[in-house]
Amino acid sequence: MAWLPEIRVFPRRQSLLEAAKEFTTIAGEAISKSGTFRVALSGGSTPKALYELLASEYRSRLPWAKVLFFWGDERHVPPDHPDSNYRMANEALLSRIPIKAENVFRVNSENPVAQAAATQYEGILKSVFHLEDSALPRFDLILLGMGPDGHTASLFPKSPALQERSRLVVANWVEKFKTFRITFTFPVLNNAAAVLFLVSGREKAEAAASVLDPTSDPNQFPAKMVQPANGRLMWILDEEAARNLTIH
Ligand code: 6PG
Secondary structure, three states: OOOOOOOEEEEEHHHHHHHHHHHHHHHHHHHHHHHOEEEEEEEOOOHHHHHOOOOOOOOOOOOHHHHHEEOOOEEEOOOOOOOOOHHHHHOOOHOOOOOHHHHOOOOOOOOHHHHHHHHHHHHHHHHHHOOOOOOOOOEEEEEOOOOOOOOOEEEHHHHHHOOOOOOOEEEEEEHHHHHEEEEEEHHHOOOOOOEEEEEEOOOHHHEEEEEOOOOOOOOOHHHHHHHOOOOOOEEEEOOOOOOOOOOO
């Protein structure tokens, strides 16, 4: 399939509302089809703003008890650490909606060995998605942000995990932060039924234009390597982040 992302640009507040609408629409479709909605959350301040919206204006739009929550990446810190993506999502969303605790599958990021935490999380995916051998989980939705360097999840430029094609979750050494991050690999991201990038802010404009330029080098911009083989690829950007785009 030709790489054809759905690209939509809005003023900042509207971009969050559009993302919330997309989230609840996809969730509703998944729940009516299979009884559950399996979503992987992202870290970052932009996704956090979406979570706060889902917990407030959109709180009543979803049967939250049918949602299974995962994380596309996590920092190698305990779940109560200020940098924890779990802690951020719990404060912004999970603690404010009627979910089932057993439906929240966080990374065991307090494990002192990052790769062990990644392997444990891979085991959770295999168990919850009932995966055999090398099968891939198919998330109903994976939410992603993008950094100014074009990273997404914890797949940073020139980091080892960019090459991973068999494991579902790995500990990825991030040189610029001198730390490990636990992250989904591209095979998982690209097996999703839908991926939604939510990108805002002028500091993302250059990377967004490079990632969404069909002629650019995917290896230089990891976010460009997210191209679901059989799923929707949506980009919702605010006007600041889209200011360098020629196509939209
Ligand atoms: C993380 C995220 C990361 C984030 C981007 C965008 O663990 O930090 O998963 O990929 O989504 O860096 O973050 P901002 O929206 O804060 O710029």
